[in-house]
Amino acid sequence: MKYLVQILFYTMLAINILAQNSGFTVTSTKVLPNPNGSDPGSNSNYSNLFTSYLEPENSGIYTNFAQVGAEIQNQENINDTRIEIIDNAAQIGVVSCWAEINPSAGGPINTNTVKFFAMYQDPVVQTGTSFNAQARVSFRILYQLQNTSGLAKDLNYLIKFNIGYNFQGNAASGQRYYNVALYQSDVNGTLGTNLYTTGQATANLQIRENGTAYSNVPDGETRYIILEIWAYAASEDNTFNFFKVDGSSGISIGFDDEAIPLNDNLNNDPGIDNLAKMKFQLHNLLASDATGPAMGTTGAFAYNNMDWLNGTSLAYAVSENTDLLNSVDGITVDMTGFELFDFEDVDIEGQQEDERVYINGTANIYQDGVLKLQLENCRIGLNVSYPAPYGPGFSTTGGGWGEINTANSDDAWEAEFDANGTGQVDFVFNSMSSVINNPFYDAVISIVPTFVREKIVGFDIPDGGGVLNYLAEYYVSFNFTNASKSLIKGTQNLTAASNGMARLIEGNPGGDLPVGIEVISPDRYWEFGTTASSFTANITFDLTGVGGVSNINNIRILHREDENSSWSILDPNTNTYSINGNQITVNGITSFSQFGIGSTSQNALPVELTSFTAMQNENSVILNWSTATELNNYGFEIERKNLNSENWSVISFVQGYGNSNSVKNYSYVDDSLVKSDKYLYRIKQIDFDGKYEYSNIVEIHFNEILPGGYVLEQNYPNPFNPTTNIKFAVPENSNVKITIYNAVGKEVGVLVNGQYTPGYYNYSWDASNLASGVYFYEMITDNFRQVQKMMLMK
Secondary structure: OOOOOOOOEEEEEEEEEEOOOOOEEEEEEEEEOEOOOOOOOOOOOEOOEEEEEOEOOEOOEEEOOOOOOOEOOOOEEEEEEEEEEOOOOOOEEEEEEEEEEOOOOOEOOOOEEEEEEEEEEEOOOOOOOOOOEEEEEEEEEEEEEEEOOOOOEEEEEEEEEEEEEEEEOOOOHHHEEEEEEEEEEOOOOOOOOEEEEOOOEOOOEEEEEEEEEEEEEOOOOEEEEEEEEEEEEEOOOOOOEEEEEEEEEEEEEEEEOOOOOOOOOOOOOOOOOOOOOEEEEEEEEEEEOOOOOEOOOOOOEOOOEEEOOOOOOEEEEEEEOOOOOOOOOOEEEEEEOEEEEEEEEEEEOOEEEEEEEEEEEEEEEEEOOEEEEEEEEEEEEEEEEOOOOOOOOOOOEEEEEEEEOHHHOOHHHHHHHOOOOOOEEEEEEEEEOOOOOOOEEEEEEEEEEOOOEEEEEEEEOOOOOEEEEEHHHHOEEEEEEEEOOOEEOOEEOOOOOOEEEEEEEEOOOOOOOOOOOOEEOOOOEEEEEEOEOOEEEEEEEEOOOOOOOOOHHHEEEEEEOOOOOOOEEOOOOOOOEEEEOOEEEEEEEOOOOEEEEEEOOOOOOOOOEEEEEEEEEOOEEEEEEEEOOEEEEEEEEEEEEEOOOOOOEEEEEEEEEEEEOOOEEEEEEEOOOOOOEEEEEEEEEEEOOOOEEEOOOEEEEEOOOOOOOOEEOOOEOOOEOOEEEEEEEEOOOEEEEEEEEEOOOOEEEEEEEEEEOOEEEEEEEEOOOOOOEEEEEEEEOOOOEEEEEEEEOO
């Protein structure tokens, strides 16, 4: 079996040092060599970093911080990385080390982070070839602390560890460990009494220890503390070696003049997205069975499974935003049973990547070992970038989803994570290890309540063809007319069946529509995927429950690659259509992607209000609004109230265009106002048949004090679906432009672009035609620029 492995020995530890409102002040921070690693008394000074391949062309490299022995004034960092492709990308050797120190001096330690990273990969090579690897990180930090409390005080410490460890292969136990220790010291950095040490650690480590470093330190006197970092591994010839130590969520150390409780988080909170309920650091999710689809021209193959390896896999909460907890102590998660059901090659101008989906997983969240929340039918989608020279070598990105198993979940936890009543959650991958065919994945994962329900089912491609009917639950069925269950993408693999999946999303897909399509259904769309290299299928889509369909003959099935792509029509001249009641069958489908329901005409088009704004102009308020499409639109009632009123008043009516497929702009001037009051406005869109719908509300502060500067406020509500308000202020006559961008920086709309007089403005934005996700809005004037972030959740 060949492996495309990018990371083999990996150590990344973040050490946060904190003295929270302490009577002790850090007066200097120095980085020192580590002369011994684990043997006090040694006379040799190891370099801060060392990397080596035991081959003539890869001699050892020694690297040191620029300010070794001197007081650090600014951030210091060093790194050394080499990648060796031995045969093809299925055989990669890697050795890399990296370290960073952020100094603290001149005040109480608020945030002082020490990070280091070391790794090697030693693949299997032919007998007789020497390809041993070594990687080492070794340094000390000397902290000088002065008692500035005015009284004699004890100097106390708290040290916290969350470290993941993994080793695979052959190496002597004394050559694959890490050690972090805390010592008393002196001005010269001489080691004194050991306060805490991990010893030669070779396992996952989650621990908190506190104690007294120095007793009864007189006021004004100075004491010294050494933090020692050591990580080392050396491989053996002709064996696959994997070693990883990962403390990227932090080794936190706090100093104070009072005893620090073990449950103190030392202000080491990595933060959490405002929508997320909990964030986890995941180590060593096991990937196995590398007999899946071929990964481009790399010579490697995708893993078919991702699972939990007891004793090696580890995931613990690093932050939370719930009403259930006061800390993340004792909160862990495991993730099991994921299977590969979709794999798509991506080649952009010769840069190779792939997109893959694993489904059927389970995630269990525990508190002190007791199951609190179980998520089933989980999905993980990954975008995997290949290393140079095959691809751009970017980090792996991804996300996922899961259903709450109410029978196995605590009621309070279920209510907390199911804030929107969908019974489901999303996984957001804040980061993920940039590995390919590395059998162990690391990630930072946030769990977020979802606004949109979805369902997913996996299946085996019928050998030789056959029907798979999922109409009852997923509104789709497949008739494979040409398929081989053993034909895996990129290889003829006779030991594993080709898989497929169908995912139903019950929401508005958004996206740019093709010419000839007037509207896309906001009720549902699908995503299909497979690991099969080729097939032909007739797919039946059931439109039962899809609103606004008056003439099914004008319905077209649309497809696109993903959320960032534009929709295209499945042309009836190429893929013949057949209609049976509410079902449309499209024949001759030979590739899977996302599919939606579009209409050419004679189906109900809503009056799509795209904007609604209010702005003050001297003694009046100008209301502007626009529509993208209209059907059966009689017109708009203008309603107003001030904050002291309970009821809305109709102040005017504006005639609509009836039916329209183009943008229409409307305006109304309200000049019957009382000064120094706040007014609320809304418009009531009325159909010819009497049906109506209200816009969202905009407000205006009439005749209030003019703003003293430019302001772009955070949108409200946020998150939103599908409309939100954006407020801004200008202190002078200004050209103002506000542009909306998606998460990858593509412009999706211009909301404001023109001359504005001094005042406060409120803009209502409708994102009905866009997909869920993060968006940015940027305000630019002649003298001002600001960007805000918002979240659309459908």
